Amino acid sequence: MKRHEFELDDLIERIKSNDNRLVALQVPEGLKMQALEMMDAIEEDTSARIILAADPCYGACDLVHDKMQRMGVELVAHMGHSQMNIDSGMPTEFINVTYDGDPAIDPVLPFLSRHRKIAERRLSQVEESVEVSEEDAQERFMDAVGRISPLRGAKLGLVGSIQHLHLIFDYKERLEAAGFDVEVPVGGARLSFPGQVLGCNYSGDRDDIGHYLFLGSGDFHPIGLVLHTGKPLAMLDPYTGGAEEMSFERIEGILRQRFGLIMSCDEAKTFGILIGEKPGQMRRNLALRMKRKLEKHGKKGYLLALEHIGPDLIDFYPVDAFVNTACPRIAIDDSVRYAKPLITPFELEVALGDKKWESGYKFDEIP
Numbered sequence: 001m002k003r004h005e006f007e008l009d010d011l012i013e014r015i016k017s018n019d020n021r022l023v024a025l026q027v028p029e030g031l032k033m034q035a036l037e038m039m040d041a042i043e044e045d046t047s048a049r050i051i052l053a054a055d056p057c058y059g060a061c062d063l064v065h066d067k068m069q070r071m072g073v074e075l076v077a078h079m080g081h082s083q084m085n086i087d088s089g090m091p092t093e094f095i096n097v098t099y100d101g102d103p104a105i106d107p108v109l110p111f112l113s114r115h116r117k118i119a120e121r122r123l124s125q126v127e128e129s130v131e132v133s134e135e136d137a138q139e140r141f142m143d144a145v146g147r148i149s150p151l152r153g154a155k156l157g158l159v160g161s162i163q164h165l166h167l168i169f170d171y172k173e174r175l176e177a178a179g180f181d182v183e184v185p186v187g188g189a190r191l192s193f194p195g196q197v198l199g200c201n202y203s204g205d206r207d208d209i210g211h212y213l214f215l216g217s218g219d220f221h222p223i224g225l226v227l228h229t230g231k232p233l234a235m236l237d238p239y240t241g242g243a244e245e246m247s248f249e250r251i252e253g254i255l256r257q258r259f260g261l262i263m264s265c266d267e268a269k270t271f272g273i274l275i276g277e278k279p280g281q282m283r284r285n286l287a288l289r290m291k292r293k294l295e296k297h298g299k300k301g302y303l304l305a306l307e308h309i310g311p312d313l314i315d316f317y318p319v320d321a322f323v324n325t326a327c328p329r330i331a332i333d334d335s336v337r338y339a340k341p342l343i344t345p346f347e348l349e350v351a352l353g354d355k356k357w358e359s360g361y362k363f364d365e366i367p
């Protein structure tokens with residue numbers, strides 16, 4: 001923790017030049033232990049009073065919005081995430097947090113060499129579009145190894161979580177020196193930096209990237225990236241220096257679970273359609289589209305808007321299943337916590353027969 005760097009200078013300058021008196025500080029869960037220290041540092045250097053927005057915060061999708069305006073808050077200081085293509089309605093200063101862990105690449109090289117061979121083999125395989133039976137199509141759906149978009153290259157895509165992105169071009173050079181053809185992908189408007197990935201957005205993926213290296217810790221981003229692309233992925237953890245790979249068995253296990261949930265919605269007649277109230281999770285139009293779709297198939301959809309989503313808040317509704325249009329990872333990572341099937345909009349379309357199994361699994365990305 002001590003090796004995290006918080007760039008508070010710009011925030012302090014902005015508070016002073018605006019003469020802000022009440023500022024809300026929003027800190028991700030992993031850094032909350034240091035929140036009071038940061039509040040002290042800002043209050044000592046400015047005449048502002050700081051309120052910690054102490055609710056859980058997992059991303060820049062979850063910006064403090066108008067509720068704090070009513071409290072008199074003039075500025076939001078949001079730490080550890082980057083700006084998204086959303087407007088929370090509040091002036092917001094994003095504070096970079098970087099980590100100086102700089103592990104050697106040697107432990108990850110064996111994974112990368114093996115993954116490059118997989119990518120090259122896939123590249124050499126001629127794509128044949130053949131009619132498949134329903135059973136084969138369902139098999140293909142669950143086969144992460146087989147489901148990839150058309151590949152036109154076997155480059156190594158180098159990505160990372162935000163606190164390590166300041167090192168990404170150093171690592172690019174090191175990996176190139178080790179003989180890899182490296183691409184740092186640039187994603188869409190939800191992302192701010194080259195090489196950045198979010199749990200809900202991997203828009204930098206390109207068809208000339210055949211495999212990935214993720215610089216970061218934990219498996220949250222790697223799971224999403226492999227679900228989204230079907231490409232092999234190695235991980236280098238700047239906190240421990242350890243290297244590992246995201247196994248296809250793990251991803252196929254998740255796909256089998258998704259398959260089971262889709263099948264269990266086959267007979268469902270009534271659905272709760274969840275709309276996230278957080279500014280960067282709110283997909284009202286998608287929710288309305290799902291409601292119309294259900295109606296077209298003679299089923300009923302109830303729109304339920306929530307700031308936080310959890311089993312205690314929805315399990316009791318007398319519906320057969322839920323479709324989640326808020327953070328996509330709630331359905332993918334947490335569905336076992338819910339008593340009823342919790343599926344993504346794409347999965348609903350598959351359950352209704354509007355999308356085909358054989359096109360493979362489509363990750364629910366927020367653009």
Ligand code: SF4
Pocket residue numbers: 058059060061062198199200201280281326327328329366
């Ligand atoms: S994965 Fe979920 S919590 Fe993270 S940024 Fe995306 S919507 Fe927000």
